[in-house]
Amino acid sequence: MNLTLRVWRQAGPDAPGRFETYEATDVSEDASFLEMLDQVNEQLTDDGQEPIEFAHDCREGICGTCGLMINGQAHGPERATATCQLHMRKFADGDEIVIEPWRAAGFPIVKDLVVDRSAFDRIVEAGGYISVDTGSAPDGNLIPVPKEVADASMDAAACIACGACVAACPNGAAQLFTSAKMAHLNVLPQGQPERHERAVAMVDTMEQFFGSCTNMGECEAACPKGISIDFIAWMNKDYRKGKMKSRRSA
Amino acid sequence: MTLDSKIPDAPLETMWRDHKFSMKLVNPNNKRKFEVIVIGTGLAGASAAATMGELGYRVKVFTFHDSPRRAHSIAAQGGINAAKDYHGEGDSVYRLFYDTVKGGDYRSREANVYRLAEVSNNIIDQCVAQGVPFAREYGGFLDNRSFGGAQVRRTFYARGQTGQQLLLGAYQALARQVAAGTVELITKSEMLELVTVDGKASGVVVRDLVTGEITSHSAHAVVLATGGYANAFFLSTNAMASNVTAAWRAHRKGAMFANPCFTQIHPTAIPSSDEFQSKLTLMSESLRNDGRIWVPKDPDETRAAADIPEADRDYFLERKYPAFGNLVPRDVASRNAKEQIDAGKGVGPLKNGVYLDFAAAIERLGRDAVDDKYGNLFEMYERITGEDPFVTPMRIYPAPHYTMGGLWVDYHLQTTIPGLFAIGEANFSDHGANRLGASALMQGLADGYFILPYTIGDYLAPMLGQPKVDTTASEFVAAEQAVRDQNERFLRTNGTRSVDWYHRELGKIMWDHCGMARNRAGLEKALSEIPTLREEFWQNVRVPGSADTLNSSLEKAGRVADFFELSELMCRDALMREESCGGHFREESQTEEGEAKRDDDNFSFVAAWEWNGPGVEPTLHKEALEFKNVALTQRSYK
Numbered sequence: 001m002n003l004t005l006r007v008w009r010q011a012g013p014d015a016p017g018r019f020e021t022y023e024a025t026d027v028s029e030d031a032s033f034l035e036m037l038d039q040v041n042e043q044l045t046d047d048g049q050e051p052i053e054f055a056h057d058c059r060e061g062i063c064g065t066c067g068l069m070i071n072g073q074a075h076g077p078e079r080a081t082a083t084c085q086l087h088m089r090k091f092a093d094g095d096e097i098v099i100e101p102w103r104a105a106g107f108p109i110v111k112d113l114v115v116d117r118s119a120f121d122r123i124v125e126a127g128g129y130i131s132v133d134t135g136s137a138p139d140g141n142l143i144p145v146p147k148e149v150a151d152a153s154m155d156a157a158a159c160i161a162c163g164a165c166v167a168a169c170p171n172g173a174a175q176l177f178t179s180a181k182m183a184h185l186n187v188l189p190q191g192q193p194e195r196h197e198r199a200v201a202m203v204d205t206m207e208q209f210f211g212s213c214t215n216m217g218e219c220e221a222a223c224p225k226g227i228s229i230d231f232i233a234w235m236n237k238d239y240r241k242g243k244m245k246s247r248r249s250a
Numbered sequence: 251m252t253l254d255s256k257i258p259d260a261p262l263e264t265m266w267r268d269h270k271f272s273m274k275l276v277n278p279n280n281k282r283k284f285e286v287i288v289i290g291t292g293l294a295g296a297s298a299a300a301t302m303g304e305l306g307y308r309v310k311v312f313t314f315h316d317s318p319r320r321a322h323s324i325a326a327q328g329g330i331n332a333a334k335d336y337h338g339e340g341d342s343v344y345r346l347f348y349d350t351v352k353g354g355d356y357r358s359r360e361a362n363v364y365r366l367a368e369v370s371n372n373i374i375d376q377c378v379a380q381g382v383p384f385a386r387e388y389g390g391f392l393d394n395r396s397f398g399g400a401q402v403r404r405t406f407y408a409r410g411q412t413g414q415q416l417l418l419g420a421y422q423a424l425a426r427q428v429a430a431g432t433v434e435l436i437t438k439s440e441m442l443e444l445v446t447v448d449g450k451a452s453g454v455v456v457r458d459l460v461t462g463e464i465t466s467h468s469a470h471a472v473v474l475a476t477g478g479y480a481n482a483f484f485l486s487t488n489a490m491a492s493n494v495t496a497a498w499r500a501h502r503k504g505a506m507f508a509n510p511c512f513t514q515i516h517p518t519a520i521p522s523s524d525e526f527q528s529k530l531t532l533m534s535e536s537l538r539n540d541g542r543i544w545v546p547k548d549p550d551e552t553r554a555a556a557d558i559p560e561a562d563r564d565y566f567l568e569r570k571y572p573a574f575g576n577l578v579p580r581d582v583a584s585r586n587a588k589e590q591i592d593a594g595k596g597v598g599p600l601k602n603g604v605y606l607d608f609a610a611a612i613e614r615l616g617r618d619a620v621d622d623k624y625g626n627l628f629e630m631y632e633r634i635t636g637e638d639p640f641v642t643p644m645r646i647y648p649a650p651h652y653t654m655g656g657l658w659v660d661y662h663l664q665t666t667i668p669g670l671f672a673i674g675e676a677n678f679s680d681h682g683a684n685r686l687g688a689s690a691l692m693q694g695l696a697d698g699y700f701i702l703p704y705t706i707g708d709y710l711a712p713m714l715g716q717p718k719v720d721t722t723a724s725e726f727v728a729a730e731q732a733v734r735d736q737n738e739r740f741l742r743t744n745g746t747r748s749v750d751w752y753h754r755e756l757g758k759i760m761w762d763h764c765g766m767a768r769n770r771a772g773l774e775k776a777l778s779e780i781p782t783l784r785e786e787f788w789q790n791v792r793v794p795g796s797a798d799t800l801n802s803s804l805e806k807a808g809r810v811a812d813f814f815e816l817s818e819l820m821c822r823d824a825l826m827r828e829e830s831c832g833g834h835f836r837e838e839s840q841t842e843e844g845e846a847k848r849d850d851d852n853f854s855f856v857a858a859w860e861w862n863g864p865g866v867e868p869t870l871h872k873e874a875l876e877f878k879n880v881a882l883t884q885r886s887y888k
Contacts, residue, residue: 011799012799028523028524028526029636030523030524030635030636031523031524031526031527032528032634034528035526035527035528038526038528038750039526042526042748042750042751044794045748045792045794045803046746046748046792048792048794049794050794050795051794051795051802051803053800053801053802055316056490057315057320057322057489057490057491058320058322058324058325058489058490059489059490059528059529059531060325060531060532062324062325062411062414063320063322063324063325063489064319064320065315065316065320081633085630085633085634087633087634087636089636110460110800111460111799111800114800116316117316117317118316118317118437120317121317121318121319121425121435121437124421124422124425125425125426125428125429126429127429128422128425129380129381129422129423129425129426130379130380130381130422131426132376132379132380132423133304134297134300134301134304134376134423134699134700134703135372135376135699135700136379137372137375137376137378137379137380138375138379139375140334140374140375140377140378140384140392141336141391141392143378143379144386144389144390144391145383145386145390146386146390147386147387147388147390150383150384150385150386151383153381153383154383154408154409154411154415157383157408157414157415157418158409158411158414160414161317161319184381184383184418185381188381188383190378190379190380190381191381
């Protein structure tokens, strides 16, 4: 198949950006979206031009490195699919495809289609862990966890931190990511001692980098792992309780 | 150069415990006087950095990813083994040890494997305490499944995303130390040189992948946790950026590289669909529990799979191995699939797969039951191939997956360069010629949480009061210059072919001649082709852009240059090893029935190679393997 690509090119964080048009010819419909870009890049290299920088790694939908706005949609048209798992058979011969980086103030552009998502790490560093030193843990079965609790924790922990939730949000908010990271630990018995302190620290850090949540639900629709916005409600509850607790002890 | 494995002279059962007592300690208040560099943030690197931070060492950890959580450990699906015996099936540390030595086809080190089995239980406890959401039974206790042919249920798992959850646990432990200030995390930075001063590892040179800035970092010790090198084959299940550069540059500085030809070939990947395919996707091996593997008997078969009558199908695994059938070990399944395809009986548009057919299972169990068991895998397959496995049989083909070779390390996980340690997939020690399912995650975390943080103290303790080497030392300056020179050379060459083109060509040579079936003629051919292609690469590669910005072509050029040198060593190692073992089938060494034939009299050793310079033959050193506890037996799956 043959496609026309309109691709965002930007030499660096402070450089002006612009759309460039490229023809992608002879693309196999079995190719993944990123393989299609590989092919375009090989052509650009052969023509003596700089290839398009885009972020990618495992290409199995789990590392969360990839992520493009494709025709205005985070990760493209297919539901619950990361860009690397999107295949060209979802497009038609002759299509024009607009490709942009994640668009959010919290994710500054590094180059072309690559953005800086390190604010996510700052949120985890603020409290997205359980404080246990190596070697001090009791036997695993001394902490029984009801199956439905373990399953709920896993539902939240499936987040791959790709940033699609932020990119899809009209406010550039990171509530879905933060709430998933928090719920993963906060629902578990192991997470209880630091539960409310964690909620406050993570939310307060999140707000330094990202916009506000107005319950649009775009994040859930864009999430390649189908993470539920129910976790945001959970987070808000834990945050409120945490704020109350810290006020009482102050 | 002598190889001193430092295996304590003690019975296996008490060896590690006694050895921990005999190792020198660093007083808790003195730990902060030592700086340690960790390269890589996968299971091994993140867990090691976090644990050393907790202990009080000052740690600098580097990753070329934008976040530690993206390391390729995240992609592991199946599970992690431990000898908990939670089901009263008679599992034990000794049994896990025994299975692992046997599964490695007697080419791993007993002492290391025993210790691995011993600490496996602590890993599960640690991960549970961290909040890893392992699967649970309704009573709230940990669930297990059996995996990779094990006869007891000892595999702990978190849906099909075990690697992801274990890595998140280690990443969160690391994040806690970053917040506490004991660990400095440096992302988007690639180690390009190891710096040795007076023969000791003293630091590294890294390139900031965003700004291109080249900087030196010194420390009292350096830990490489940089994963495996299966991407030498170009098409593998590894993430695109997985590479050998850190380990290879260390090898060039004197660290020996052990058993480089030991690659695990996984039998159930989706075959490639075209020339431009970038990597292969693994399908869970659990599919072989219910899928039947077959090819048409006639190489010129043109009918659709469903229209081919039973009489015209060859269920080759069931035919050749009636006892194990479709569940023969990975290497046997892989080799037999390749044999069928090489005989022209492959299926699919490129005739590069064999069928994995669920029709019988659907008839026996019903569509819903099959959907329950494998639905998510079927969906993934359909997404990639556009074919529905409920209607058309899946197509599978083997793919390089995990590398058992790596930097040679002693019992302390120290390489032949004092002060340089290698952990996880980057070292060679625990998996022998063939890795068992669910054992790789175990090794990464065992090394990182429970072994290295303690053995490194024995190295550091006598260095108390010694300052680290200053980065203005001539060795650092020279290493930085070497990095700059290489980058400039790539950018100046301005040839006619892309880095990827050379990588693909190299991969083809490696797959054809150094894959799961090898012979002398093929390996010699590869050893003549690789240097020629390598020369052409240096003369004719085209790397656009500049060195002072994000430039993935430049990054790849350095990695492919190292893959060229490593590939040559892999072929040399395979040529030297004139026996079949594990997944490595030397065609000259087979039984009358055509099965792999190990040669314990002549090859019961670790092959550790010493670098002698570019294009110069490396020197082979042998570490004899002694099996005092496990009797060597020939595997048979008939």
